[in-house]
Amino acid sequence: LNGERWAALMARALELAERGRYGASPNPMVGAVVLDRAGEVVGEGAHLRRGEAHAEVAALAAAGASAVGGTLVVTLEPCTHHGLTPPCVDAVIAARIARVVVGAHDPNPVIAGAGVARLREVGIEVVDGVEEAACRSLNRSYFFWRERGLPFVTLKMAMTLDGKLAPRGGRSQRITSEEARSAGYALREQMDALVVGVGTVLADDPRLLRHLGVNPNPHLRRVVLDSNLRTPATATLLAAHPEDVVIFCRDSATPERRRELEGTGATVVEVGGDDRGGCELHQVLRWLAGHEVSSVLVEGGGETHWSFLNEALAQEVVAFIAPLLLGGRDAVPAVGGTGFPSPLEGVRLRFVTLERLAEDVMIRAEVDGV
Numbered sequence: 001l002n003g004e005r006w007a008a009l010m011a012r013a014l015e016l017a018e019r020g021r022y023g024a025s026p027n028p029m030v031g032a033v034v035l036d037r038a039g040e041v042v043g044e045g046a047h048l049r050r051g052e053a054h055a056e057v058a059a060l061a062a063a064g065a066s067a068v069g070g071t072l073v074v075t076l077e078p079c080t081h082h083g084l085t086p087p088c089v090d091a092v093i094a095a096r097i098a099r100v101v102v103g104a105h106d107p108n109p110v111i112a113g114a115g116v117a118r119l120r121e122v123g124i125e126v127v128d129g130v131e132e133a134a135c136r137s138l139n140r141s142y143f144f145w146r147e148r149g150l151p152f153v154t155l156k157m158a159m160t161l162d163g164k165l166a167p168r169g170g171r172s173q174r175i176t177s178e179e180a181r182s183a184g185y186a187l188r189e190q191m192d193a194l195v196v197g198v199g200t201v202l203a204d205d206p207r208l209l210r211h212l213g214v215n216p217n218p219h220l221r222r223v224v225l226d227s228n229l230r231t232p233a234t235a236t237l238l239a240a241h242p243e244d245v246v247i248f249c250r251d252s253a254t255p256e257r258r259r260e261l262e263g264t265g266a267t268v269v270e271v272g273g274d275d276r277g278g279c280e281l282h283q284v285l286r287w288l289a290g291h292e293v294s295s296v297l298v299e300g301g302g303e304t305h306w307s308f309l310n311e312a313l314a315q316e317v318v319a320f321i322a323p324l325l326l327g328g329r330d331a332v333p334a335v336g337g338t339g340f341p342s343p344l345e346g347v348r349l350r351f352v353t354l355e356r357l358a359e360d361v362m363i364r365a366e367v368d369g370v
């Protein structure tokens with residue numbers, strides 16, 4: 001067995017890890033393959049859902065006694081702590097595995113290399129860093145969240161070819177096709193939280209729920225940036241699962257409004273102000289990161305998108321562009337605010353994918369330097 005074989009097995013483990021794409025968060029997606037002494041695959045596993053078996057444990061269970069003296073190939077180092085399930089290193093040691101092939105180290109500060117160290121300590125051979133870049137990129141939100149203490153932020157914009165979210169006067173009617181809408185809903189399935197500005201709540205009165213039923217976790221945190229608590233207690237987003245709604249405000253919000261919104265079951269959190277009188281986004285994101293939110297989808301509107309870009313707090317943009325021109329200097333732009341004074345100061349992106357969705361185009365772009 002050589003490096004190429006490890007890489008091929010790691011590719012299989014990465015494929016298995018994908019099975020957790022919609023359920024694992026805020027845990028990482030992890031895949032594992034077990035080989036017996038002779039190098040035959042005897043077990044496979046993935047971490048499908050938070051609180052359920054970790055990938056290594058599932059793969060070892062599938063392998064049973066054939067794992068003795070064998071090899072475990074796993075995309076992320078085995079954990080060493082008691083979370084919702086017992087430490088995976090103990091399961092690896094108990095299974096009498098002789099060698100562990102690891103993709104990436106876990107950036108969780110309570111693990112961070114301790115899994116690999118523990119395995120070596122008890123005499124298990126460790127081959128480290130196999131396909132490390134691919135293992136990290138599979139879990140880019142998880143790594144970003146653990147390493148920076150902030151959620152990975154994606155801005156979603158459904159707009160006209162001339163960059164408008166809605167016509168003059170506000171209320172957005174449908175701009176993009178059904179296919180684009182579904183692709184937008186698919187993004188929600190992968191995120192821990194959605195964020196909108198209060199302008200969008202007042203204009204559209206959205207529900208902001210998951211609609212596709214792909215993510216087994218019914219709870220999606222829904223977040224409103226609302227300095228003065230203008231969100232009505234009758235807002236549709238508070239009608240179902242109000243316990244998942246977090247409304248950020250400033251100290252200018254009145255205690256009466258706060259009590260009224262808390263009375264619906266929502267959480268109201270006061271943060272400091274930014275230089276435009278809005279909620280300070282670093283504080284908002286740090287609060288969310290501390291509440292197990294590793295990824296955020298910002299769904300508008302234009303003022304909110306501007307704030308995230310202006311504060312350099314967005315890592316990715318997904319734009320759905322309809323073949324429609326609305327015009328109007330008072331229409332709602334995809335990105336509002338004051339704008340950057342020169343192209344050099346603008347936010348430079350890198351197009352990652354361009355896709356045709358019915359008559360629309362979907363562009364996924366990463367912010368340079370992420």
Ligand SMILES: NC(=O)c1ccc[n+]([C@@H]2O[C@H](COP(=O)([O-])OP(=O)(O)OC[C@H]3O[C@@H](n4cnc5c(N)ncnc54)[C@H](OP(=O)(O)O)[C@@H]3O)[C@@H](O)[C@H]2O)c1
Nearest residue numbers: 158170172197198199200227278279300301302303304307
């Ligand atoms: N086509 C689409 O995909 C789409 C998606 C969403 C929205 N829309 C449209 O967009 C329009 C609303 O957009 P909008 O730009 O007017 O408003 P918005 O971005 O939804 O909300 C902006 C408001 O949020 C509050 N806020 C608090 N903290 C903030 C912060 N840090 N940064 C930015 N805002 C903060 C501010 O009000 P306070 O000062 O009161 O706190 C601000 O005026 C509607 O017409 C809606 O239909 C379209």
